[in-house]
Amino acid sequence: MLHLFDTARGVVRPLEPRDPGKVSIYACGPTVYGPPHLGHGRNTLAYDILRRYLEWAGFEVTFVSNITDIDDNIIKRAATEDRPWTEVAERCEVQWYRAMAALGIRRPDHDPHATGYVDGMVALIGRLVERGLAYETGDGVYLDVGQVDGYGLLAGQPLESLRSGARIEANEDKRSPLDFVLWKLAKPGEPSWPAPWGDGRPGWHTECVVMALDLLGDGFDIHGGGLDLRFPHHENERAQAVAEGREFARLWFHNGMLEIDGEKMSKSLGNVRNLLDLVDEYDPRAFRLLVLQAHYRSPMEVSDAVLQAATTSVQRLDSFARRFATSAAQVDADPAALERFRAAMDDDLSTPAAVGLLFELVRTANADGDEAAAAAALEIAGALGLELRADGGDIGDDAMELARRRDDARAAKDFVAADALRDELVALGYEVADTPAGTELRRA
Numbered sequence: 001m002l003h004l005f006d007t008a009r010g011v012v013r014p015l016e017p018r019d020p021g022k023v024s025i026y027a028c029g030p031t032v033y034g035p036p037h038l039g040h041g042r043n044t045l046a047y048d049i050l051r052r053y054l055e056w057a058g059f060e061v062t063f064v065s066n067i068t069d070i071d072d073n074i075i076k077r078a079a080t081e082d083r084p085w086t087e088v089a090e091r092c093e094v095q096w097y098r099a100m101a102a103l104g105i106r107r108p109d110h111d112p113h114a115t116g117y118v119d120g121m122v123a124l125i126g127r128l129v130e131r132g133l134a135y136e137t138g139d140g141v142y143l144d145v146g147q148v149d150g151y152g153l154l155a156g157q158p159l160e161s162l163r164s165g166a167r168i169e170a171n172e173d174k175r176s177p178l179d180f181v182l183w184k185l186a187k188p189g190e191p192s193w194p195a196p197w198g199d200g201r202p203g204w205h206t207e208c209v210v211m212a213l214d215l216l217g218d219g220f221d222i223h224g225g226g227l228d229l230r231f232p233h234h235e236n237e238r239a240q241a242v243a244e245g246r247e248f249a250r251l252w253f254h255n256g257m258l259e260i261d262g263e264k265m266s267k268s269l270g271n272v273r274n275l276l277d278l279v280d281e282y283d284p285r286a287f288r289l290l291v292l293q294a295h296y297r298s299p300m301e302v303s304d305a306v307l308q309a310a311t312t313s314v315q316r317l318d319s320f321a322r323r324f325a326t327s328a329a330q331v332d333a334d335p336a337a338l339e340r341f342r343a344a345m346d347d348d349l350s351t352p353a354a355v356g357l358l359f360e361l362v363r364t365a366n367a368d369g370d371e372a373a374a375a376a377a378l379e380i381a382g383a384l385g386l387e388l389r390a391d392g393g394d395i396g397d398d399a400m401e402l403a404r405r406r407d408d409a410r411a412a413k414d415f416v417a418a419d420a421l422r423d424e425l426v427a428l429g430y431e432v433a434d435t436p437a438g439t440e441l442r443r444a
């Protein structure tokens, strides 16, 4: 049984799905006003890894991740570029999915767009206003968080201490600095939708609660996002569901932040690197491997050096796959190894332990030719979403065959034959490197 850390309860606990055999997940997706950065890559990989593991473990998973396609930043970007806001949102969404596809991240089962759900949001806000839980001000409609039971659950602080720590804002119409906007009245020239309180657009926190409950229903299994969304975004989503008397997520899953060269990723530091550049400049699988090597709740550091090291590790895995993909397909994976994989992942998704096991199996297979261990390693790599290239990519079948024969010759300590095969490969135009995983080829 998978155990996960639940932010709401502050403990690791068993995932007990609402519907046996099925798991429903909602993860906050991007606001599409710029290219995705590396932190987005990490967040989205965390959910891809969770989803793939649940499927490997036999669950039927429904994964929803939204696209926020209307927002202040989109409007600002459109004004700067002098283009329609819809064009900015569409372009950035295309970039988003291009980067995610390069990372081997599967698309969500549903990717609701905020602009497609405005009616549902207006209806929710209307019910909250009717019950006296939300109120109008000069610039929009706000939720009165003082009336929400358990506000502060995800922040891990009671309402009073949150209130004393809150910034004093310019908006003096608000009853409390913690009250948040559900409906923003449009300023002249801004995109807007009709509503009883005046034309405007929904607040971000209202989007996710409406889309999650609509697509996954009350009491869905897992809600998540980066740790920075825990408060106020997730707190405020939850507050609206509680105010409505509806059961929201059963478990809250938050992943840690990403650091670049030791500095926390933040726009103010000016070190937000574009994920599109990363997937062009490095093997995208190296980034996935780095994400797997850190526990999802830990901070994770990225630098050129660690990306280079991970790239080498991925190349070793490719060499291993080239050697074993055909022969290991004929045998059953070592059941004890798969059991260890399951135990690691069930323990709050311990991907560092799972990756350690993967490399241990690769070493065993390379050293002993143990095909059951090789089959387990290939299955584990697949379950983690690491697509190994047994075909060698741009490396021809003839060269692959020579490399395989060379590995056999070296294993048999027939260095004369191994050297002759190296010469053949060089003559075919390859650079040949010896690694603990075997012969590695690169186009010269």
Ligand SMILES: [Zn+2]
Residues within 6 Å of the ligand: 027, 028, 029, 208, 233, 237
């Ligand atoms: Zn959200």
